[in-house]
Amino acid sequence: xxxxxxxxxxxxxxxxxxxxxxxxxxxxxxxxxxxxxxxxxxxxxxxxxxxxxxxxxxxxxxxxxxxxxxxxxxxxxxxxxxxxxxxxxxxxxxxxxxxxxxxxxxxxxxxxxxxxxxxxxxxxxxxxxxxxxxxxxxxxxxxxxxxxxxxxxxxxxxxxxxxxxxxxxxxxxxxxxxxxxxxxxxxxxxxxxxxxxxxxxxxxxxxxxxxxxxxxxxxxxxxxxxxxxxxxxxxxxxxxxxxxxxxxxxxxxxxxxxxxxxxxxxxxxxxxxxxxxxxxxxxxxxxxxxxxxxxxxxxxxxxxxxxxxxxxxxxxxxxxxxxxxxxxxxxxxxxxxxxxxxxxxxxxxxxxxxxxxxxxxxxxxxxxxxxxxxxxxxxxxxxxxxxxxxxxxxxxxxxxxxxxxxxxxxxxxxxxxxxxxxxxxxxxxxxxxxxxxxxxxxxxxxxxxxxxxx
Amino acid sequence: xxxxxxxxxxxxxxxxxxxxxxxxxxxxxxxxxxxxxxxxxxxxxxxxxxxxxxxxxxxxxxxxxxxxxxxxxxxxxxxxxxxxxxxxxxxxxxxxxxxxxxxxxxxxxxxxxxxxxxxxxxxxxxxxxxxxxxxxxxxxxxxxxxxxxxxxxxxxxxxxxxxxxxxxxxxxxxxxxxxxxxxxxxxxxxxxxxxxxxxxxxxxxxxxxxxxxxxxxxxxxxxxxxxxxxxxxxxxxxxx
Ligand code: SF4
Numbered sequence: 104x105x106x107x108x109x110x111x112x113x114x115x116x117x118x119x120x121x122x123x124x125x126x127x128x129x130x131x132x133x134x135x136x137x138x139x140x141x142x143x144x145x146x147x148x149x150x151x152x153x154x155x156x157x158x159x160x161x162x163x164x165x166x167x168x169x170x171x172x173x174x175x176x177x178x179x180x181x182x183x184x185x186x187x188x189x190x191x192x193x194x195x196x197x198x199x200x201x202x203x204x205x206x207x208x209x210x211x212x213x214x215x216x217x218x219x220x221x222x223x224x225x226x227x228x229x230x231x232x233x234x235x236x237x238x239x240x241x242x243x244x245x246x247x248x249x250x251x252x253x254x255x256x257x258x259x260x261x262x263x264x265x266x267x268x269x270x271x272x273x274x275x276x277x278x279x280x281x282x283x284x285x286x287x288x289x290x291x292x293x294x295x296x297x298x299x300x301x302x303x304x305x306x307x308x309x310x311x312x313x314x315x316x317x318x319x320x321x322x323x324x325x326x327x328x329x330x331x332x333x334x335x336x337x338x339x340x341x342x343x344x345x346x347x348x349x350x351x352x353x354x355x356x357x358x359x360x361x362x363x364x365x366x367x368x369x370x371x372x373x374x375x376x377x378x379x380x381x382x383x384x385x386x387x388x389x390x391x392x393x394x395x396x397x398x399x400x401x402x403x404x405x406x407x408x409x410x411x412x413x414x415x416x417x418x419x420x421x422x423x424x425x426x427x428x429x430x431x432x433x434x435x436x437x438x439x440x441x442x443x444x445x446x447x448x449x450x451x452x453x454x455x456x457x458x459x460x461x462x463x464x465x466x467x468x469x470x471x472x473x474x475x476x477x478x479x480x481x482x483x484x485x486x487x488x489x490x491x492x493x494x495x496x497x498x499x500x501x502x503x504x505x506x507x508x509x510x511x512x513x514x515x516x517x518x519x520x521x522x523x524x525x526x527x528x529x530x531x532x533x534x535x536x537x538x539x540x541x542x543x544x545x546x547x548x549x550x551x552x553x554x555x556x557x
Numbered sequence: 558x559x560x561x562x563x564x565x566x567x568x569x570x571x572x573x574x575x576x577x578x579x580x581x582x583x584x585x586x587x588x589x590x591x592x593x594x595x596x597x598x599x600x601x602x603x604x605x606x607x608x609x610x611x612x613x614x615x616x617x618x619x620x621x622x623x624x625x626x627x628x629x630x631x632x633x634x635x636x637x638x639x640x641x642x643x644x645x646x647x648x649x650x651x652x653x654x655x656x657x658x659x660x661x662x663x664x665x666x667x668x669x670x671x672x673x674x675x676x677x678x679x680x681x682x683x684x685x686x687x688x689x690x691x692x693x694x695x696x697x698x699x700x701x702x703x704x705x706x707x708x709x710x711x712x713x714x715x716x717x718x719x720x721x722x723x724x725x726x727x728x729x730x731x732x733x734x735x736x737x738x739x740x741x742x743x744x745x746x747x748x749x750x751x752x753x754x755x756x757x758x759x760x761x762x763x764x765x766x767x768x769x770x771x772x773x774x775x776x777x778x779x780x781x782x783x784x785x786x787x788x789x790x791x792x793x794x795x796x797x
Contacts, residue, residue, distance in 0.1 A: 161584070488607030
């Protein structure tokens with residue numbers, strides 16, 4: 104491909120992805136497994152009831168977001184954490200940079216977090232001379248390869264074991280292996296050293312509890328726990344919508360999140376971090392900072408796509424999406440891919456920078472079916488398509504075709520005329536559109552149904 | 558009983574045989590079928606791309622053509638769903654048309670929904686042969702919740718064998734304008750659908766949406782398969 108991969112080059116990116124057979128194989132296999140495991144895991148739940156409950160809790164927070172943010176900040180401060188607020192990505196990066204710099208921290212271990220991808224934290228800290236090491240295995244692989252995550256839960260879903268083996272051999276100078284346990288051991292040995300020598304740990308958060316001021320991390324590899332206990336400084340970065348009212352509400356989400364994400368009944372680790380290590384406690388960071396990032400949320404919550412802020416990043420909608428499973432996350436040219444990603448990217452980056460993504464859905468509704476918090480994904484995708492058209496971000500030929508169509512739907516005579524014209528012009532139109540479009544449609548019938556019925 | 562048939566623009570233009578089969582089928586069950594001459598398109602193709610001014614225009618026309626108390630039967634899940642679930646929302650600011658849209662929506666049925674739920678005709682006693690598999694199209698399945706009806710009808714065909722399709726409700730990649738906007742992705746999805754169909758070893762694949770069937774038929778052809786692709790109206794009507 105020429106030029107950089109962005110959301111504006113979505114169609115080109117997707118076309119290239121369709122040609123990549125090994126990518127498709129990896130995606131099909133992994134999304135298939137995730138879907139199957141999810142389906143099995145939710146069977147034991149009163150699913151509809153829990154989805155309604157979870158959705159209601161999230162809406163309760165969104166209805167009064169400012170107050171919940173204040174409540175969380177007060178509770179976290181009471182627990183001994185230092186709370187920072189950042190209006191946008193730049194402010195968040197600066198805040199984090201200064202917390203680190205003021206403590207002479209230069210080596211940072213990170214556990215997986217999408218918000219730090221959203222604010223492009225790593226690039227920023229690298230540029231300013233700090234070393235940032237991703238410690239989630241998938242994220243580690245992606246970092247080694249100099250790439251971005253292509254899935255919000257499984258960042259390296261686009262790579263197969265052979266590719267990872269080659270990458271390790273090349274970058275870590277270890278003998279080639281494609282045995283996944285061997286690969287895991289190599290990563291673990293390298294990372295262990297980093298954990299022990301890091302000055303700070305940076306994490307995201309799956310939830311933040313307004314009543315206790317706790318930050319909740321749901322992980323599987325234990326790296327989150329090491330990143331928050333081994334270094335003396337822990338910085339948790341989270342966007343406003345991660346806040347839920349109370350510890351009691353967490354139970355509802357914990358029944359839904361791991362099952363929807365990976366089909367697990369519970370993830371291996373669930374950490375609730377409530378301020379720094381207290382006197383007499385043996386584990387925990389000595390200093391805990393929480394950076395509350397707005398980055399557009401206050402605007403989104405006031406608009407007609409506010410329900411996207413209910414999202415708990417389980418990734419079930421990515422796995423269920425036939426388009427995502429065909430092209431993978433990189434094609435979207437955005438931090439968040441798949442159905443939730445299209446919506447969030449349009450809202451965060453702006454329609455003018457992301458509108459081609461809106462073509463990336465058949466509106467099949469598979470995402471709506473699996474979302475644990477009932478985000479009305481298909482409805483919002485349709486709403487954003489309307490906004491795109493209202494803003495005029497489409498081709499002139501489409502506009503012209505729609506103007507003609509608008510006339511025809513109102514007039515049976517024009518409709519009949521149009522059908523016959525279509526029949527006459529068909530061979531030419533097929534040539535014009537190409538084999539891949541009208542070449543897949545049979546030619547119009549010699550006599551339409553309306554003529555046969557009259 | 559009298560019904561009004563909405564043929565859908567796709568069937569009207571490209572697949573009139575499917576419309577004729579629908580008429581034969583309804584008449585077989587003693588239904589008097591009217592085909593309102595002034596009908597055009599439900600507006601779905603414009604609506605899903607985001608042109609609500611166009612789909613509102615189409616809806617307005619539809620509402621003026623399909624008047625009266627009679628049920629409206631549609632041989633397409635996605636068009637039926639457009640009328641049932643999307644029309645009322647198009648007239649948020651016009652209470653008169655909104656009420657009319659709701660009344661119209663309440664008497665609109667997708668074909669198999671009408672056959673099974675209204676006519677209770679699931680024991681068709683029709684005859685057929687070979688094995689038949691079924692693609693569950695998206696709006697039919699997820700918006701209209703019509704899941705069992707087509708399968709009940711297919712299972713009632715004597716002499717034919719219904720075989721379940723793996724991932725039957727996975728999108729085939731048609732998606733209306735999607736097939737033109739993202740042709741490579743659309744074709745990949747259609748190809749996966751075709752592989753599943755070939756995999757179950759069916760002689761015929763059917764469904765309730767001509768758009769999807771057209772897409773699937775193309776993919777099967779490209780894959781070198783001669784499995785026959787027919788709308789459920791045709792499969793049923795052939796067995797009368
Ligand atoms: S939108 Fe729903 S399904 Fe998709 S990631 Fe968010 S919570 Fe999960």
